Amino acid sequence: MQPVLEMTTTDGSDLWPVAEIESSGFLPLSGELSPAEVGTAVRCIAGCSAEGDLVDFLAPAADWASRQLPDHCSAVTAALARVLDLPAPAVPPER
Template identity: 45%
Template sequence: MQPALEMDAPDEDFALWPTGTFDPYGFLVLDGRMAPQDVGSAVWRIAGSNGDVPEDGELPDPLEAFLYGLLTGEYLVAPGGFRVTDDATGAVFEPGCCNGLEEWRDWLEVTDGTGEGWFGHDPYAAAERVGDTVRLTANTKVAHSPVIEVSVDELRRLLAAAEQDLRDFVRLAGGWAERRLPGHAAAVTAALARALTLETSP
């Protein structure tokens, strides 16, 4: 299980910091081992997904204008979700459209709540707890969709590891921001933690 940020088409005009090139709707795994350019890409994607401008529209500084929505938004989003790969079968459970990493705690409903979870469309990924097993269906709208079965206890362990990956990413991004965005590092780091629904403490 990996936190996966859904990327967008590359923005050739973006020049505030170095970013990589990604295909539209591809995924970038977030963890504490990312290269600096990938961290920059993740921050670009999350900040860009929360684009907003002040009511008067006056932010002449390009950096402040780009970061405005991320730093001031009440409800932040981070497109993507948790991706699960079955190493034995090769089956992959990926978040669909309209799912976000800000909603990752919905997985806790599967393990300890209603026993069900919906994770976007195209593909229509869904999880269902049946007894002590959780069935992860890659696409509920497709006959004979790949299914990954995992015990509830194992899924709890996987969720804890994925949450730690998110925390490690935020720490890594904090160091990146201190180098690239020294005047905004603390605010950007805190905003990333909010966008990923993480408490401030590790």
Template identity: 60%
Template sequence: MIVMQPVLEIFAVDDFALWPVGEHESYGYLVLNGELTLAEVGTAVRQIADCNGFGPEEEHGPCPADPLGAFLNGLLIMPDLVATGGFRVTDDATGTVFVEPGCCNGLETWRDWLDVLDGTGCSSFGHDPSSVAERVGDTVRLTLDVHGGDGSPVIQLSVDHVRTLVAGAQLDLRHFLGLAGTWAEQHLPAHAAAVTAALVRALDLTPAP
């Protein structure tokens, strides 16, 4: 069965102590959904906050003096947030990957999939690998690596099938957001509302009605 999952690329950090996080292989992917453990949610929030940090030489106003406030500062004040990763497409029966978010791709651009379905009809998802989705009539062609030659996995799915997959992946993001909101109330009570609102922006989601 073909599945589409929102995945967050994780950069492992050995000495993080601001809240509990899980162990995760560096440069691996964490699937975001409503079934994560609290430690995995902590890992995801740490990664997204870290993605949006900035150096002391950058001009973004005064930085909080406390370690927690300083670490969260970029996530809470930056206007344009990023979250390394994207929507990964695999055949869970064979393990074959047809789309894998590459370098420079982020979950904040997941709506590019809607552009494939209803807009330009084509989108790429980073590089190394250079995955591409292209609409051709009533089908969408997914290529793991357009620079990979004839050996790159390719699959064609109906537009309706891809639309269903995208809707499911978006729902997974919403379930993760709900879990993260509860996590923030427990672990970051003074910043819970602001962190949850920042995650909405980083994942390009509007609050569920």
């Protein structure tokens, strides 16, 4: 099983680069995303309007990062928290 983000629009962002993703498509998440694909994922997540949804997203994202990106988990989780304007959750120590 691989985590994905469902994409509904690719209207771009003037805050950071985003990738062109097919409307109503899926963006598979992995440690091999291009910078533009990471920007697209962050834009999609930040587009959620309910803060509770974002808080509920950040803990599983940190868990996923600890498994998939163990050498970069703290940095990735801290960056997501900053972008989402949330406190960073506790993450396991990096390997």
